[in-house]
Amino acid sequence: MSGEFIDTNLFVYLFDETDDRKRIKAEEIVRTALETRSACISHQVVQ
Numbered sequence: 001m002s003g004e005f006i007d008t009n010l011f012v013y014l015f016d017e018t019d020d021r022k023r024i025k026a027e028e029i030v031r032t033a034l035e036t037r038s039a040c041i042s043h044q045v046v047q
Helices: 008-014 020-036
Strands: none
Touching: 008 020
């Protein structure tokens, strides 16, 4: 699979209630990645 690599910090931003800009952008990236299957994560991130 080619595309973007989603790192741990992106998942942290999904739950960051102090920075709406980062949270909204993280949601957009994850949603797009799921819809297009254009990203990947490592097993370290999953852990």
